[in-house]
Amino acid sequence: MNLKFFIPFMLFFICSESMSENKINEKVIEDYILNNPEIIIKSLRAYEEMTEKKNQEELKLIIKQNIKKLIKTNAYAYTGKADSELIVVEFLDYNCGYCKKAHNELLKLLKEDSEIKIVYRNLPILSQNSMQIAKISTSIGLLNNRDFNKFHDFLLSSRKLPDDKKIRGFIEEIGLSFNEILKSSNSEEVQEIINRDIEMANLLNIKGTPAFLIGNELVTGYVSKNILKSLVYDQQ
Structure with a gap:
């Protein structure tokens, strides 16, 4: 036989056999999966x-x-012992109902x-109002820890976020100037602090609050509280 025709014929035959075997194997696999x-x-x-293990690592x-x-704290935006090594970092939105619920557990823990x-750390993601409240809270936090915690508790102890009138009244009630706080809340310093908080949340891939x-x-x-307590003591 002329090799010129024989070799292509054999190659075609081998490929055909291989394709046939592949089809048989595919059928066997398909039947096995279906069964x-x-x-x-x-x-x-x-x-x-x-994937989850890799993501966690x-x-x-x-x-x-x-x-x-x-x-690291943003000025005075913290509760508890200032120099403690037992630290819980909370990312929150003052409009978040679960943040309000978690606040009670944190108070029990303390x-x-x-x-x-x-x-x-502020993560104002629920509304534009969340951002404005975060700015006011941060502005008070730049002044002192006592007033920050009073305002923080005031916001999170209310079932619904207080309206502007109540917020203004409370700020003046604790001896601060609402106009000065409002002016400070629109400063670059305050915005930079909140931007850093948001960047940290993004770094940790946090999509919601609380975290x-x-x-x-x-x-x-x-x-x-019990889960928080267990995690805190696991740090030691």
């Missing part, structure tokens, strides 16, 4: 677990690399252990 659909579910779960590395910046320090950073653990959503 055992749990294989797909197990595979997806394994992939999700692997990356997050812990980010926290470790930025921990000093993350736990009542049980006054050595703990809560550092507050708590305790040691190298990030917990999102409402958590009880």
Whole structure:
């Protein structure tokens, strides 16, 4: 036989056989999956677990690399012992209902252990009003810790966010000038502080409030006092 025609013929035959085998193998695999659909579910779960583990490892590395910046207070925006090493960082929005609920748990935690320090970071994501309140709170926080905590408690102890009239009345009631606070709240310094808080939240991929950073653990959503307490003492 002329090799000129034989070689192409053999190549075609081999490829055809290979394609035929592939089709058979594909059919076997397809039938197996159809008869055992749990294989797909197990595979997806394994992939999700692997991805979650990788994400957690990356997050812990980010926290470790930025921990000093993350736990540093914005002026006087904290509650508890100023020089404590037992630190909870909370990202919050004053319009957030779960932040109000979590606030009660934080107060219970501090009542049980006054050595703990809560550092507050603004994440005003729910409305434009959230940003304005965050600015006012930050502005008061630049003055002193006592008045910051009074205003902070006032906002989070109310079922609904107080209106402008009540906010103005409370600020003047604690001996501060509302006009001066309002002027300060629109300063570049205040905006830069809030921008840094938002940048830190983005760094940790925080999408909602409240969120708590305790040691190298990030917990999102409402958590009880007991869970917070357990995480705090795990730092030691």
